[in-house]
């Protein structure tokens with residue numbers, strides 16, 4: 657059934673439309689369909705960790721390829737009749753069908769525009785009682801010519817995810833944001849040989865630089881020309897003045913852009929970086945609209961954290977659609 661914007665349908669096509677089929681969205685889908693909701697997952701198939709071959713730290717799946725984790729999750733969902741996963745489909749807009757924003761999710765209705773791959777794909781619209789944003793982040797890396805060749809291979813962004821594999825190596829930490837001091841301290845958990853490269857952009861004041869030096873962490877404020885290495889394995893950071901600093905791996909601090917454009921017009925509250933603000937259980941400020949995973953404040957974390965947030969918000973949605981606040 658296809659809905660129009662003319663009126664809010666009494667029985668929408670779906671109970672919940674989930675935007676994003678990563679660990680947050682798929683975990684929410686599993687728990688929602690098990691609570692007998694009709695669930696549509698729409699996934700653009702561009703996970704944040706697509707650059708890496710191996711994912712770590714997910715209990716029972718340490719070392720799993722990221723695409724395999726998702727495949728296993730979709731296979732589990734396939735055992736349930738009331739869930740559909742549309743891969744390589746993108747949601748372009750979500751609109752409220754009820755004329756006035758309701759106070760409670762129980763009365764909410766939405767129209768969701770989505771399309772398959774390719775410029776020629778036609779947009780179709782489905783209706784739903786609730787929308788879960790599990791659409792993750794896009795990343796911008798520092799503008800170094802070769803950086804993409806190393807990202808996910810020997811250069812990573814999450815120390816908790818990949819620090820163990822890089823332990824005790826001479827490491828670079830490259831970033832242009834002002835949280836490099838804290839990140840450098842974190843990275844020093846895994847190696848006593850760390851050089852922080854600000855690329856002439858990030859600010860690390862003298863007292864922070866002294867605190868880092870006391871731990872053996874060097875700060876290099878010169879602009880970077882490029883990274884050197886072979887087949888994804890980093891061997892050095894080459895500075896604009898010609899000096900080459902040998903390293904064997906490292907971390908980079910990307911800029912993060914939550915993928916939330918399709919929610920424009922719903923008046924959702926965000927933090928300074930655009931992550932959706934929630935009440936801590938996944939409810940946004942708009943009744944019937946929820947968020948889980950990297951797209952929600954405080955921003956990027958880990959696969960198992962995203963999956964946990966998906967499970968938690970699924971329980972909250974189940975309660976909200978009944979109009980009750982019962983705990984588990």
Ligand SMILES: Cc1cc2nc3c(=O)[nH]c(=O)nc-3n(C[C@H](O)[C@H](O)[C@H](O)COP(=O)(O)OP(=O)(O)OC[C@H]3O[C@@H](n4cnc5c(N)ncnc54)[C@H](O)[C@@H]3O)c2cc1C
Pocket residue numbers: 675676677678679680681698699700701702703704705706707708710711712713714745746747748790791792793807808812813814817818915918948949950951956957958959960962
């Ligand atoms: C290089 C790298 C390595 C990492 N390694 C690890 C690791 O080893 N261990 C670990 O725990 N974590 C790791 N992470 C972090 C981990 O990838 C994220 O925390 C996790 O993927 C977040 O899950 P998510 O479901 O919130 O978002 P994602 O997994 O990013 O999934 C979001 C999905 O939403 C889709 N989407 C976005 N917009 C739309 C739209 N409008 N319509 C439809 N679909 C849409 C995207 O295409 C994507 O498939 C790594 C991250 C990176 C960048």
